[in-house]
Amino acid sequence: MKPMISQSELEELAYKYQIGTITAAEKLLLDEWYGAHDDSFFYHSDERGIVQHRMWNDIRNAISKKRKLKLWPKLVAAACIVLISGVALYFTSKDKVSSETIFTGTLKDINPGSNKAILVLSDGKRIDLTTSNGGNIAYQSGTEIKKLNGGTLEYTSSNSEIKKAGTGFNTIETPVGGEYKLILPDGSMIWLNSSSSLRYPVSFDNRETREVELKGEAYFEIAKNPSHPFIVRSRTQKITVLGTHFNVNSYDDEPETNTALLEGAISLFNGSISKKLEPGERSVNNGKDIKITKANLSQDIAWKNGYFEFQETDLKTVMRQISRWYGLRVSYSGKMPTKRFTGKIGRELKLSSALKILRYFEVNFTVSDNDIYINN
Structure with a gap:
């Protein structure tokens, strides 16, 4: 039986998981929610779109028990993409698709601005x-x-x-x-x-x-x-x-x-x-x-209020904001993905936590001192 989590609670837990501020108890609750799915739900990395579709259907079904959704589907998806991209971190850790932050050189991480x-x-x-x-x-x-x-x-x-x-x-x-x-x-x-x-x-x-x-x-x-x-x-x-x-x-x-x-x-x-x-x-x-x-x-004005907010934003635009705040020089190689990101990231996070956003774009990246190399 799935843990009973409301829409707002689920979105908050997923966002905390994404930015690295989730507590042990909260992570357990989120893990139990995903644990309710059988293994076949997670392991098909070549069917990522199907997985996300099934994740969304499950969320939508849970929400519909509380109230009827009247929003245009695209707006609903935009409102919940923080959740979807956040929980994707959990599912990619199982399906081996995710990119890992590789810090080299003398600097192991970078503090926020x-x-x-x-x-x-x-x-x-x-x-x-x-x-x-x-x-x-x-x-x-x-x-x-x-x-x-x-x-x-x-x-x-x-x-x-x-x-x-x-x-x-x-x-x-x-x-x-x-x-x-x-x-x-x-x-x-x-x-x-x-x-x-x-x-x-x-x-x-x-x-x-x-x-x-x-x-x-x-x-x-x-x-x-x-x-x-x-x-x-x-x-x-x-x-x-x-x-x-x-x-x-x-x-x-x-x-x-x-x-x-x-x-x-x-x-x-x-x-x-x-x-x-x-x-x-x-x-x-x-x-x-x-x-x-x-x-x-x-x-x-998200930056003034202490976070980054993206709406259908491409990778290079995301990285221009990230690089200014963390003092990075960004280099690209290969063809960059065309997908766009919607979500929020706290500006108080260290770089390693903020870069979890790159998992959504499915690119590989390496950080050496204040240089970040992104390739696809």
Whole structure:
């Protein structure tokens, strides 16, 4: 008799198994669930699609006892693919199809990223925010710069001094495997993802606009000030806002610049092209045109919330995100699989756990120090 596990419990157990946080008791429960199938269910590696189909049917039958599914099958599959890909780790360990993480060299594993950044002052001085003490770390143009707990840099200005001194520009840079939060003098908050940089005025006083320059990815919560628009410049576009929440992904190694809007409204410009975004929409800018699509907001800001989220994502796109967070150089050989992955991975995991996602793609890989070699 199969253990009685609800849909939500089964999905949670499978996800924990996938990311390596499952407890011994939880693993036993999951193993018992799979143990209810006879051996023929697992051993036919050349019938992987049939196995997954039967796994899905079993899950669906269990769910249907609780409530009738009304979702379009493709959406249901997308909602449960975390479960399917997670339990696939269990079944591949039996059918010998899975690829194994092979660590060579002196480094046995790689820790996840953390709060790391470099602050470049207007005079060129560089301050390592990772190792510097908390509290006041600099004072420029009447503005106090303070390092707070939890990877946060805060600017507080004195208007009277700024009027006398004027303002310069600072730049905050996150390395691979780094992220940082910035609070500007106007109260706007910006979260910077790994391998990114933001250039901004020390103060916005005496300026008609609040203008910053982004390389990489950042999430913005902009303080409202109708008389002083906030402008974000990146490699292919300019964004103008009055006060809103949005995410911009503008890495040089990504084929497009993606902007997702959570609330408020923003205007985007690329040469003579201009578009407006409404909440829940995403713009895709390839440098020649800007297209507006429906956003998957949880996916767009997943990095800020501590995990990777993929929706029908190809292997190389997955690995670009993984490599930035763990500081990897990725090399490919052979024809890469065309299948796409949907699921979530916690960003707090060590590399060996995060790379379990590659089992889904059925590729072989070797990690040597900070290099990963993927072949098919």
